[in-house]
Amino acid sequence: MKILFPYFRRYWLTVLAAGLSVAAATLTALWIPRLLQSVLNALTANHQHQLIQYGVQLTTVGILGVIFGILAVFFAAKVTQGVTNDLRADLYAQIQSFSYANINQFSAGSLVVRLVNDMNQVMNLVMNGITQIVRVPFLFAGSLVLGVLTIPRLWWIFPLAMALMILLAWLVFSQMGKLFTSYQEKIDVINNKAKEALQGIRVIKSFNQEEAESHRFEERSADLNQLNLRIGNLFVTSYPVFMVVAYAAVALALLLVGKDILAHPQEVTAISTFITYLMQMIFAIMIAGMLLTMMSRGLVALERISEVLVTKPALTFSPDAPAEALDGSVEFEHVSFAYPDQADRLVLKDITFKIQPGEMIGLVGATGAGKTTLAQLIPRLFDPTEGTVKVGGRDLREVNEQSLRRTVSFVLQRATLFSGTIKDNLRQGKADATLREMQLAARLARADEFITQFNDEYNHQIEERSANLSGGQKQRLSLARGLIAQPKILILDDTTSALDAESEKIVQEALEHELGATTTIIIAEKIMSVVNADRIFVLDNGRIQAQGTHTELLQTSPLYKEIYDTQVAHAQNFH
Numbered sequence: 001m002k003i004l005f006p007y008f009r010r011y012w013l014t015v016l017a018a019g020l021s022v023a024a025a026t027l028t029a030l031w032i033p034r035l036l037q038s039v040l041n042a043l044t045a046n047h048q049h050q051l052i053q054y055g056v057q058l059t060t061v062g063i064l065g066v067i068f069g070i071l072a073v074f075f076a077a078k079v080t081q082g083v084t085n086d087l088r089a090d091l092y093a094q095i096q097s098f099s100y101a102n103i104n105q106f107s108a109g110s111l112v113v114r115l116v117n118d119m120n121q122v123m124n125l126v127m128n129g130i131t132q133i134v135r136v137p138f139l140f141a142g143s144l145v146l147g148v149l150t151i152p153r154l155w156w157i158f159p160l161a162m163a164l165m166i167l168l169a170w171l172v173f174s175q176m177g178k179l180f181t182s183y184q185e186k187i188d189v190i191n192n193k194a195k196e197a198l199q200g201i202r203v204i205k206s207f208n209q210e211e212a213e214s215h216r217f218e219e220r221s222a223d224l225n226q227l228n229l230r231i232g233n234l235f236v237t238s239y240p241v242f243m244v245v246a247y248a249a250v251a252l253a254l255l256l257v258g259k260d261i262l263a264h265p266q267e268v269t270a271i272s273t274f275i276t277y278l279m280q281m282i283f284a285i286m287i288a289g290m291l292l293t294m295m296s297r298g299l300v301a302l303e304r305i306s307e308v309l310v311t312k313p314a315l316t317f318s319p320d321a322p323a324e325a326l327d328g329s330v331e332f333e334h335v336s337f338a339y340p341d342q343a344d345r346l347v348l349k350d351i352t353f354k355i356q357p358g359e360m361i362g363l364v365g366a367t368g369a370g371k372t373t374l375a376q377l378i379p380r381l382f383d384p385t386e387g388t389v390k391v392g393g394r395d396l397r398e399v400n401e402q403s404l405r406r407t408v409s410f411v412l413q414r415a416t417l418f419s420g421t422i423k424d425n426l427r428q429g430k431a432d433a434t435l436r437e438m439q440l441a442a443r444l445a446r447a448d449e450f451i452t453q454f455n456d457e458y459n460h461q462i463e464e465r466s467a468n469l470s471g472g473q474k475q476r477l478s479l480a481r482g483l484i485a486q487p488k489i490l491i492l493d494d495t496t497s498a499l500d501a502e503s504e505k506i507v508q509e510a511l512e513h514e515l516g517a518t519t520t521i522i523i524a525e526k527i528m529s530v531v532n533a534d535r536i537f538v539l540d541n542g543r544i545q546a547q548g549t550h551t552e553l554l555q556t557s558p559l560y561k562e563i564y565d566t567q568v569a570h571a572q573n574f575h
Contacts, residue, residue, distance in 0.1 A: 003306045004126070007083040014082070015130070018075035021068050022134040028065030030142040033276040035061060037150070040269035076130040084123045087305070091115055094308055099315035100381050101340045106308065109192040114308060117187055118301035125298025132291045140284035147277030150270050154253055158281060161249040165282055168245065169289035172238040179231050180297035186224045193220055246282045250275050314340065315383055317401035324400065326392025326407040328357035328488035328519035330378055335387035337373060346385070347373045349542040355535075357488070360512070360520045362530025364563065365539035371523045372413075374539070375491050378521070379408040391489065409487035413494040413523075415478035417466040422451060422477065423458040429481040441484035444510045447476035479507070489519045494529075508532070527564050536560070 008015055035058040042050035095103075095111055103111070144162075148155040197204065197213050204213050257264070257271045337348040348370050355361055363371045376382055377389050380396045389396050391407060409429065417425050426438050433441075438458055442448040450473055454460040466474050479495050490511075511520060512532065524530045531550040538546040538553065538560045546557035553560040 003302065003309065004083065004087070007086050008079070010086065011079050011082050014075050014079050018072060018079055018130050019134050021072035021075055022131055023138055025065055025068035025072050026135050026138040026142070028061050028068060030139070030146060030277075030280070031061055032058065032065070033273040034146065036276075037269055037273040040272070044269060072131060076127055079130055080123055080127040083126055084119060087122065088115065088119050091119070091305055091308060094311075097313050098311075099313055100376070101314040102311060104339075104341065105311075109195055111308070112195065113187075113191050114301075114304050117191060118304050121298045121301035122305065125295060125302065128291060128294055128298075132287060136284050136288045136291065139280055140288070143277040143280035143284065147274055147281065150274045150277060151253075151257070153264075154256060154274065157249055157253055158278065161245065161278065161282060162285065164245050165242065165285040168238070168241060169285055172234060173289040173293045175234060176231070176293040176296075179227065179234070180293060180300075183224070183227055183231065183297075186220070186227060190217075190220050190224060193217055242282070242286055246279060249278055249282070253278065315380065317380075317404075318398060321398055321400040321403075324392075324394075324403050326394065326399070326403055326488065328355075328407070328517075329390075329392055330355040330489065330519065330521075331388075331390040331393070332374075332377075333388045333390070335377065335384045335389060337377065337382065337385050339382075343385075347542050348377075348384075351387075351542075351544055353537070353544065353547070355519060355521070357519055358517050359535065360522070360533045362533035362536040363521065363523045363539060364525075364527055364530060364536060364560070366563075367525075369539040370542045371539055372493055375410070375493060375521060375523055378489065378491060379410050380404060381410075406485065407487060408489045408491065409482040409485060410491045411479050411482035411493065411495045415466075415471075415474035415495075417462055417469070417474055417477060419462060419464045421459050421461055422454075425462060425477060426458070426481050426484055429483070430485040433484050437484055438480075441480040442476075444483050444507075444514055445476045445480035446507050446510070447473070447480045450476075476507075483515075486515075487518065489521070490515065491521045491523070493523045494525055527560075527567055 035054055038054045039051060039058060042048075042054055092115060095115070106114075144158055147158055194217070197217065204210060253274060254271065257268075257274075261268065331354045332351050335348060335351045336346050338344070338346045351374065363374065365371055373382075377384055378391065380389070380399075383397070391399065391404065396404065418428075423438065426441065427433050429441075430437065435458065439448065442451055451457055451460070462469065469477070475495060479492070482490060482492075482495075508529070522530050522533065527550070530536055534549070535547055536550060536553055537544050538557055540559055545559055546553055548556060554564065
């Protein structure tokens with residue numbers, strides 16, 4: 001809970017107002033039975049003046065109770081929305097600050113569940129906490145004291161009912177806590193499964209797996225349904241048991257008062273007040289049990305959110321690093337790298353090279369050779385396990401983040417676009433990009449061919465997960481987004497793989513002629529994509545086995561020649 005305290009401090013006046021309103025509403029609820037008793041006493045004594053006086057007081061207290069109740073809900077809701085909104089914003093900002101290693105640690109699906117589902121549980125926790133934590137103690141203590149004062153000789157009924165109710169509440173709600181924890185875990189499983197299935201709907205339909213996926217989802221849904229039924233059955237059976245105890249206590253009080261009514265005639269008007277306080281105390285215990293159960297559920301969610309908030313980003317930039325202009329040189333000095341969750345397995349091993357500004361470099365090798373991993377170290381998506389990576393002659397650990405982002409642009413193999421306009425997506429590469437700059441970048445990426453066919457051109461809406469664009473169109477827009485800021489270093493991770501051969505050739509020629517001053521690093525599965533590069537690095541098992549031009553490597557690198565011959569033979573057989 002301590003993670004919420006800083007957020008509550010921001011709204012301390014509203015929290016205070018909510019607490020006072022809840023206390024006032026509870027006090028009116030406690031005082032109304034006493035006034036009702038006074039009204040009954042005046043009525044039986046035929047005291048008209050007192051009857052009117054107590055009647056006015058009862059009406060006034062009732063109206064005040066309604067007003068304070070409304071204010072309590074209003075202030076509690078205001079605090080709840082403010083606290084959870086701030087917490088959600090901080091959680092999202094924390095996720096945005098995470099490195100790739102942190103995202104992999106939690107998984108994207110789990111982070112989405114924490115951001116949405118767990119936050120809803122925290123919202124319920126805060127709302128119920130504010131309204132009930134003040135109300136329950138006041139209601140319990142007040143009804144106990146006032147009930148005993150109403151008919152002192154029956155004081156023992158209160159502790160007897162209290163003991164039975166606390167025992168029953170403990171038996172019921174101790175099970176509820178475990179069930180709600182299990183419920184939260186099963187919700188996570190279903191959310192992750194639904195998200196995975198929707199994201200991979202094309203694969204599911206391609207392999208005709210709709211029925212199998214539906215069956216798997218139904219199995220998980222059935223588990224959750226069974227758990228819901230257990231929770232529901234527990235509620236259904238527990239409530240009548242609680243009521244039996246409550247009404248048994250009421251019946252006992254009525255029996256004892258009726259038995260001795262001649263000896264204690266004043267208890268005729270007091271019995272209804274006594275019963276009201278008895279029921280208020282019993283309900284206070286029931287509410288306390290339910291509150292503890294809901295809090296245990298909310299605390300599980302809060303713990304999961306706290307886990308994200310206290311996790312430090314695996315990679316940080318120095319806040320004191322000065323902003324500076326970096327040139328397009330790249331240097332690796334004895335660099336080795338292992339992913340955090342596989343620290344004993346080096347993906348890159350003792351790599352050393354230097355790239356001059358304006359060079360075009362190709363990275364080729366078999367799948368898993370380390371090409372993409374090597375490229376990810378240049379924009380500092382990861383830090384090397386050993387060695388140093390330099391851009392513009394500066395160690396990346398000493399470089400200002402904004403300076404590095406302005407210098408390096410990484411266009412991923414899997415083109416990810418966001419819902420919004422084409423203009424919005426292009427401006428992710430440069431926030432203040434003009435229409436002219438967008439048109440230039442789109443022309444270089446050959447994206448202008450389809451953009452100009454839309455009536456609204458750059459204001460054309462891209463649907464969720466860019467469902468209204470083809471794979472090639474998405475790659476071209478992604479490439480245009482990387483080009484728009486005219487970076488000093490451009491990394492293309494198999495970016496043209498979804499383009500046809502002619503379009504790929506035109507894009508490469510445009511990049512070669514228009515971006516001559518830009519250092520270009522092309523990761524390619526097809527050697528034909530990098531034959532014109534100034535140098536080609538051949539990676540194998542995390543090491544640079546050879547480097548040189550296409551012609552040189554055909555003569556000096558058996559691995560390169562083998563890859564080339566295989567691809568040429570495959571192309572000839574295909575045609």
